[in-house]
Structures are given as C-alpha cells and as structure tokens.
Amino acid sequence: MNRSISQENPPVRAPFGELFTHHMVTAGWTAESGWAPLRLRPFDSLPMSPAMVGLHYSQVVFEGLKAYRRDHGVIEVFRPTDHAARLNRSAQRLAMPPLPEDKFLTAIDLLVAADQECLSADPGLSLYLRPLLYASEANLALRPAREYTFVLIAFVTGGFFSDKPSPVTVWVNRDYPRAAPGGTGGVKFAGNYAPSYLAQEKAQQAGCHQVVWLDPMERRWVEELGGMNLFFVRGSGPGAQLITPPHTGTLLPGITRDSVMRLAPGLGYQVREEPVSVDQWRSECREGTITETFACGTAAVVTPVGTVRDGEKTWQVGTGAAGAVTLAMRDALTSVHDGRAPAPEGWLRTVPPAGAVAGQA
Ligand SMILES: *Cc1c(COP(=O)(O)O)cnc(C)c1O
Numbered sequence: 001m002n003r004s005i006s007q008e009n010p011p012v013r014a015p016f017g018e019l020f021t022h023h024m025v026t027a028g029w030t031a032e033s034g035w036a037p038l039r040l041r042p043f044d045s046l047p048m049s050p051a052m053v054g055l056h057y058s059q060v061v062f063e064g065l066k067a068y069r070r071d072h073g074v075i076e077v078f079r080p081t082d083h084a085a086r087l088n089r090s091a092q093r094l095a096m097p098p099l100p101e102d103k104f105l106t107a108i109d110l111l112v113a114a115d116q117e118c119l120s121a122d123p124g125l126s127l128y129l130r131p132l133l134y135a136s137e138a139n140l141a142l143r144p145a146r147e148y149t150f151v152l153i154a155f156v157t158g159g160f161f162s163d164k165p166s167p168v169t170v171w172v173n174r175d176y177p178r179a180a181p182g183g184t185g186g187v188k189f190a191g192n193y194a195p196s197y198l199a200q201e202k203a204q205q206a207g208c209h210q211v212v213w214l215d216p217m218e219r220r221w222v223e224e225l226g227g228m229n230l231f232f233v234r235g236s237g238p239g240a241q242l243i244t245p246p247h248t249g250t251l252l253p254g255i256t257r258d259s260v261m262r263l264a265p266g267l268g269y270q271v272r273e274e275p276v277s278v279d280q281w282r283s284e285c286r287e288g289t290i291t292e293t294f295a296c297g298t299a300a301v302v303t304p305v306g307t308v309r310d311g312e313k314t315w316q317v318g319t320g321a322a323g324a325v326t327l328a329m330r331d332a333l334t335s336v337h338d339g340r341a342p343a344p345e346g347w348l349r350t351v352p353p354a355g356a357v358a359g360q361a
Contacts, residue, residue, distance in 0.1 A: 016157055020154065021156070022042060025111050027149070029097050035100070053137050054135040065083045066298055067127040068337050071121070078347065088101075097148060128156070128299065133150050134149055167305060168295070169308075170210045172311070179223075183250070185250040228296055229245075229252070229256065230294070233326070242260070294326040304321070306321065
C-alpha cells in the first residue's frame with residue numbers, strides 16, 4: 001500500500017507512519033558523479049531492481065526528526081544539523097557516502113515548504129520527517145554499492161503512545177541482544193530493527209508494551225527501551241538526579257537524550273551518565289531510591305515507565321503513575337518544540353516559505 005494524505009478526504013490522523021504527505025524529496029549518488037540535485041516530487045513508489053543491494057544486504061540507514069508549526073504559521077525543525085551529522089555517522093559505519101549537511105537541510109526545506117498545509121495549527125501535532133539513505137545499485141557482489149539513493153518522506157503525528165503520557169509496562173529481554181560490541185547498535189542502521197521484533201513479540205505476549213535492552217556482554221546493565229533511551233530519577237523536586245546509561249557503543253545516542261541532558265540543569269536537576277543494572281533498578285525502586293523512570297525519543301518524546309517485568313519478577317516504579325520529574329522534563333522539552341520556551345542556540349531551524357527555498361541543488 002502506498003497511501004498519501006491526498007488520497008484521504010478529509011485528511012485523517014492515521015496510526016504512526018501510515019499516511020504520508022503529498023510529496024517526497026529524492027537524490028541519487030553514483031561513484032562516478034557523486035550527488036545529483038535534489039528533486040521534489042509527488043509521493044510515490046520508487047523504482048527497484050530485484051537485485052538491489054539495500055534489499056539483499058541491508059546497506060540502509062535512516063533518521064527521524066520532527067517539525068512544529070508556530071502560532072504565526074512558521075514551521076521550525078528540531079535539531080536538523082544534529083540529525084544530519086548522525087545520518088553521516090551511520091552512513092560511515094555502513095561504508096556509504098556521506099550526504100552533505102546543506103543537502104539534508106535543503107531537502108527538509110523543500111518538503112516542509114511543499115507540504116506545510118498537511119500540518120494543522122493543532123499544537124499536539126507535528127510533522128515527522130524520515131530521511132533514508134539506501135544502496136540502490138543492482139548488484140549482488142559482496143562489496144559496498146556504487147549507487148545510493150537518498151529519500152525524504154513525512155507524515156503527521158501526535159504523541160507516539162498517546163497525547164497524554166500514560167505509563168508503559170516494560171519487559172526485560174534476556175535472550176535476544178539488540179547490539180554487539182563493535183557492531184551497529186550505536187548507529188541508525190535499518191538492520192538493527194527487524195532482529196528486535198521477536199523480543200518485541202515476546203514482550204507483548206507477556207502483556208508488556210516495550211522491550212528493555214540489556215548490555216550484550218554481561219546481560220546485566222540496562223541500555224535502552226525499544227527505540228528509545230532511558231533515564232532513571234533519584235530523589236524528587238529540584239535537586240533530583242537524572243541517571244542515564246553511558247554511551248557504550250551498543251546503545252543509540254539519541255538526540256532527545258542529549259536534549260534532556262541539556263535542559264535538565266535548567267530545572268534544577270543534576271544529570272549523570274552511570275550504568276544501572278536490572279537488579280539495582282529493582283532494589284532501588286523497592287527502597288524508593290529510584291523514584292521514576294522515563295524513556296525518550298523523537299517519536300515518543302518523554303514517556304513514563306510504570307511497571308517492569310523481568311521473568312517472574314514484577315515491580316512498580318514509584319507509584320506506577322507518571323512522576324513529577326518526568327512530567328516536568330516532558331513539559332520543558334515540548335515547550336521548546338512549541339516555542340513556549342526559548343530554544344538553546346542552534347536547535348531550531350525555520351523553514352523558508354515555499355518558493356523561497358534556494359535552488360534544488
Ligand atoms: C532513534 C533511536 C533512539 C532515539 O533517538 P532520538 O534521536 O532521540 O530520536 C533511541 N534508540 C534507538 C535504538 C533508536 O533507533
């Protein structure tokens with residue numbers, strides 16, 4: 001199925017990632033000529049040889065970022081240069097050519113300017129942008145491809161789980177590590193996701209929403225939650241501490257994680273990167289040392305963790321409801337998104353109005 005909003009009348013709020021805006025932006029790269037100019041075109045299927053490298057060997061990386069509409073109609077994109085840099089770190093790990101930052105930004109300008117009417121003024125909505133870079137050469141040789149395609153598509157979304165953050169129940173996965181040391185877990189490589197679905201199914205069978213990923217070596221240290229990063233709260237009120245697992249190479253350095261770390265001191269919270277084991281998580285919740293846990297990511301924003309299941313053991317985090325620090329952190333982040341609070345330097349990029357986007361190069 002290939003649905004775009006234009007086929008729906010009136011436009012509807014669809015489930016996450018199901019109904020796309022009218023257009024897409026594409027650009028090709030070849031070893032001989034480098035990058036071709038960006039093209040804004042109607043959202044449609046892409047041509048694909050059955051021998052395409054990306055399909056067979058997963059030489060594919062992606063990003064996910066959001067754009068928000070302001071009261072006066074202007075649209076701003078959240079931390080696009082950081083997403084451009086991460087796309088290129090991912091590309092480098094997969095032996096793919098980098099996409100110049102100005103092309104990444106211009107692609108966003110073109111698509112957002114063309115499809116801005118898809119994003120209504122409802123402050124609960126945002127435009128989720130999905131840049132994708134894949135090996136489009138038709139060749140089954142085991143070597144990096146010599147042709148790539150960049151594509152940018154978008155869809156309208158609200159909060160990932162719901163507009164009000166209801167706490168999720170999470171399942172500790174001990175059987176299927178997401179990432180390996182020296183592997184690809186630290187980059188947004190498409191091949192990281194399908195191997196996580198079996199664990200996700202097990203979590204759902206256990207009545208849980210999301211999978212807690214542990215470190216792959218000792219299977220003891222908490223790393224991530226689904227496609228989100230995790231924070232543990234010690235204490236309460238101003239002076240509370242936010243603890244997040246350190247970069248190990250096996251967890252994905254989220255831009256939301258970084259945003260939380262940078263906004264937290266403004267609310268009086270201290271932030272520390274420190275490993276937390278599953279056993280520690282359980283015992284500190286029981287003692288009341290860990291008072292809250294939340295997950296964060298572009299799609300989910302900030303989502304409270306209410307209950308944890310680890311095999312036969314089940315425990316509640318705090319009261320099991322969204323905690324005050326979690327809600328304050330969510331509000332601080334969404335205030336920057338919405339323009340209710342000033343953004344740190346360089347976080348927001350205003351999309352020029354349609355027609356003003358510099359040449360499609
Ligand atoms: C994308 C992603 C995140 C969150 O990154 P953000 O930049 O905050 O959206 C966390 N973990 C994984 C595995 C991811 O793919």
